[in-house]
Amino acid sequence: MVERVVDAAALDFIDVTTSSHGHTDHQDPETLRALLCVNPEMPLVIPAASLHQCSERVGVPESRLTSIDEGTTIEIGPFAITAVASAHESIEYNEKGACMFLGYVLRFGAWTLYHAGDTVDYPGLAERLRAFGVDLALLPINGRGKGVPGNLDATEAAQLARRMGARMAIPCHYDMFKFNTVDPLEFSRACALCSQPCVILAVGERYLSPIRLPARRRIRRDPRDGWR
Numbered sequence: 001m002v003e004r005v006v007d008a009a010a011l012d013f014i015d016v017t018t019s020s021h022g023h024t025d026h027q028d029p030e031t032l033r034a035l036l037c038v039n040p041e042m043p044l045v046i047p048a049a050s051l052h053q054c055s056e057r058v059g060v061p062e063s064r065l066t067s068i069d070e071g072t073t074i075e076i077g078p079f080a081i082t083a084v085a086s087a088h089e090s091i092e093y094n095e096k097g098a099c100m101f102l103g104y105v106l107r108f109g110a111w112t113l114y115h116a117g118d119t120v121d122y123p124g125l126a127e128r129l130r131a132f133g134v135d136l137a138l139l140p141i142n143g144r145g146k147g148v149p150g151n152l153d154a155t156e157a158a159q160l161a162r163r164m165g166a167r168m169a170i171p172c173h174y175d176m177f178k179f180n181t182v183d184p185l186e187f188s189r190a191c192a193l194c195s196q197p198c199v200i201l202a203v204g205e206r207y208l209s210p211i212r213l214p215a216r217r218r219i220r221r222d223p224r225d226g227w228r
Contacts (some may be wrong), residue, residue: 002175002215007034008030008038009037010038010084011034011038013039014042014075015043015078016042016043017043017148018045018046018115019044019045019050020086020103020115021088021100022049022053022100023149024094025177026118027054027057032044032057033058033059044066045066045076045104046068047067047069047102048068049099050100062118068083068102069083069098070083070099071083071084071085079106079107080106080108081105082106082107083099083102083104084103084104084114085101085103086099086103086119087101087119087125088118088119088120088149088150088151093145101118102117102118103115103117104117105129105134107132111135113134114134114137116133117140118149120144120152121159125164126160128210129164129165130163130164130165134164134166134167135167135168135211136167136169136209136211137160137161137164137169138169138172139160139170141157141172141173141184142173142182143168146179147179148179153182154184157190158191158194158198159190159196161162161198168198168199168209169197169199170200170201171184171200175203180193184200185200187200
């Protein structure tokens with residue numbers, strides 16, 4: 001629905017890239033190849049369930065990829081990345097018991113971000129995320145019943161953000177494919193109804209957070225005992 005706003009080959013400053021699952025709109029080979037080319041040391045974090053698929057798709061050995069599974073936390077530079085199961089539209093596992101769809105909680109400096117990948121709500125998700133103290137939640141809003149695996153709809157995403165205690169929510173997964181989109185103003189209205197702060201970004205727009213975290217919420221990395 002929109003043109004590409006930036007050439008991935010121009011992004012030569014990337015510290016780490018994550019992919020939530022093996023669907024090509026979340027694990028696009030052209031984008032990933034370009035990023036790896038200009039960031040040769042960049043870790044690419046992917047679900048263990050799609051390790052072989054991603055290796056073949058991107059054209060790199062499996063040893064070049066960093067795999068993760070639900071409930072696992074890995075540290076890369078200043079980032080602590082925790083994988084949380086996503087339900088797209090249900091929580092699924094491969095034959096080795098690895099979760100097929102993941103969301104990621106990223107902690108760095110004073111901040112905690114949650115990128116849901118593709119998911120619907122499921123029992124215990126909001127409570128699990130609330131424990132992290134999420135500052136910014138990135139949530140799909142395109143809903144279900146469109147002939148492809150579904151996601152949260154706008155109202156569900158707003159309510160999930162509120163229930164997890166996210167200080168700010170940004171909607172995603174719309175305005176890409178005409179058969180699988182939604183008006184983001186629905187999300188804005190749903191957030192207003194449940195008093196959830198949100199912001200809707202134009203394609204390619206940068207988000208500069210107005211949030212200032214109090215000292216009690218700061219996360220610092222102590223080499224002696226990890227994150228606290």
